Amino acid sequence: MALFLRTRPGSDPARTRVAAAVAALVTVGAGLGLRAVATGDVAKYGGDALYTLLIFALVVLVAPRTTPPRAATVALAVSWAVEFLQLTGVPAELSRHSVAARLVLGSTFNAPDLFWYVIGAIAGWLVARGRAAPTGEP
Secondary structure (H helix, E strand, O other), rough: OOOOOOOOOOOOHHHHHHHHHHHHHHHHHHHHHHHOOOOOHHHHHHHHHHHHHHHHHHHHHHHOOOOOOHHHHHHHHHHHHHHHHHHHHHHHHHHHHHHHHHHHHHOOOHHHHHHHHHHHHHHHHHHHHHHHHOOOOO
């Protein structure tokens, strides 16, 4: 994702949006690929981290001038909110009727997911932070 996200001050928002959209698509592809080749905890928890990484890319897509820490914080907050929403049973009911709801909202609260969302947010922040660092370009 480092090649995609440009969050440097003064960077072109249109270019950042395109890059974030590409990063989001790559992240979805990585998630689908992970599910195709892995099972068990690797697929589950890797998918959790990628879920938050996808939200990170979507935050940058919507707000291209946001800072990496802010994008990571928003992505983590959204991920945690969805996870805690699962305690209500609403996502489980929606998931019974819609594959899309199951993919986006999940169905069952799982406390270890909260940790893996942090990993995804940190990964997004670290990658974007690397892109935000001055490179000596004028």
